[in-house]
Amino acid sequence: MRALRFDGTQPVLDPAAREPVLSPGDALIRPTTVGICSTDLEICRGGTNFVGTLGHEFVGICEEVHLPPDAPASLVRRAQAVKGKRVVGAINIVCGHCDLCRTGLSTHCRHRTVLGVAGRDGCFADRFTLPVMNLHPVPDSVDDARATFAEPLASAAHAAGMLRLQGKTYVTVLGDGKLGLLCAQVMARHNPSVRLLGKHPAKYGLCDRWGIKHRHINEVGRLQDQDVVVDCTGSASGLALAMQLVRPRGKIILKSTISPLPIPPGAPVPGANHPAWATPVNLAPIVINELELIGSRCGPIPDALALLERNEVQVDQLITARYPLAKGVEALTAARSGHIKVLITI
Numbered sequence: 001m002r003a004l005r006f007d008g009t010q011p012v013l014d015p016a017a018r019e020p021v022l023s024p025g026d027a028l029i030r031p032t033t034v035g036i037c038s039t040d041l042e043i044c045r046g047g048t049n050f051v052g053t054l055g056h057e058f059v060g061i062c063e064e065v066h067l068p069p070d071a072p073a074s075l076v077r078r079a080q081a082v083k084g085k086r087v088v089g090a091i092n093i094v095c096g097h098c099d100l101c102r103t104g105l106s107t108h109c110r111h112r113t114v115l116g117v118a119g120r121d122g123c124f125a126d127r128f129t130l131p132v133m134n135l136h137p138v139p140d141s142v143d144d145a146r147a148t149f150a151e152p153l154a155s156a157a158h159a160a161g162m163l164r165l166q167g168k169t170y171v172t173v174l175g176d177g178k179l180g181l182l183c184a185q186v187m188a189r190h191n192p193s194v195r196l197l198g199k200h201p202a203k204y205g206l207c208d209r210w211g212i213k214h215r216h217i218n219e220v221g222r223l224q225d226q227d228v229v230v231d232c233t234g235s236a237s238g239l240a241l242a243m244q245l246v247r248p249r250g251k252i253i254l255k256s257t258i259s260p261l262p263i264p265p266g267a268p269v270p271g272a273n274h275p276a277w278a279t280p281v282n283l284a285p286i287v288i289n290e291l292e293l294i295g296s297r298c299g300p301i302p303d304a305l306a307l308l309e310r311n312e313v314q315v316d317q318l319i320t321a322r323y324p325l326a327k328g329v330e331a332l333t334a335a336r337s338g339h340i341k342v343l344i345t346i
């Protein structure tokens with residue numbers, strides 16, 4: 001089978017990748033459409049330690065399930081609900097037994113792997129596996145292209161769920177990439193004063209269509225008057241700007257995972273005193289202004305499917321290119337250059 005892999009140096013299309021092996025509780029999925037995320041690009045830049053099949057945003061057919069003989073009723077029920085169906089899935093693979101799993105923090109499982117990101121091959125392939133319990137059937141009214149947004153949209157819904165958005169809350173979303181555009185849409189449903197700050201005039205047209213306020217990042221005063229700032233910039237400068245925009249005792253939601261220093265594969269790691277390791281942001285305003293800084297990662301897939309099914313979030317307009325898997329390497333190159341969302345058809 002084919003798989004689009006990061007080999008430690010560059011992305012390559014492997015025409016003869018190893019077939020995935022199902023563990024008890026796993027499902028075999030044949031993806032039909034997958035989405036390229038900034039995390040995939042970060043991996044290809046050598047910004048993480050991941051080597052293997054890329055990809056974690058997918059919609060596909062659950063072709064096979066492998067249930068252990070002593071499968072609990074909940075697993076049997078989920079298997080019946082997804083087998084042979086069109087599915088999307090949560091990307092954290094968790095143990096279910098550690099202290100965090102047992103106390104409801106399974107997305108932070110101590111033994112977790114992440115589809116196509118950490119310790120587990122991803123979905124940019126003809127076939128891949130995920131635990132049955134991670135899968136959710138896709139409503140018929142949500143087509144494949146829109147369903148690939150379930151994972152990033154769940155992440156946006158999770159960020160919105162961490163906030164009280166109703167009432168006179170001033171919310172700024174920083175960054176007009178995919179995640180910023182999704183967060184702004186989800187949050188604006190609860191609060192029409194939500195505004196998006198970006199750098200790309202091409203994205204303003206989308207905000208206009210959705211009725212979302214927008215400004216260029218350089219056009220706004222640093223007035224420390226926002227109740228909430230959601231940083232989706234993907235850069236350390238986003239946090240610095242967020243601290244200039246948020247009011248004292250306000251909240252900053254960080255969606256950006258900022259690696260301090262991408263070390264090219266094979267390059268020597270700089271010594272501890274190298275300036276590249278220095279914190280690139282002055283964190284004093286957090287103390288002085290008593291700010292609340294909240295990290296936010298993945299969210300619940302069913303919430304995202306509900307938003308897509310009710311057509312409450314527009315995602316079609318975010319798709320700017322499609323490639324077949326055979327041109328997967330080109331798709332990754334394209335995703336790096338100005339596109340909003342690039343999809344790969346398997």
Ligand SMILES: [Zn+2]
Binds near residue numbers: 094097100
């Ligand atoms: Zn666990």
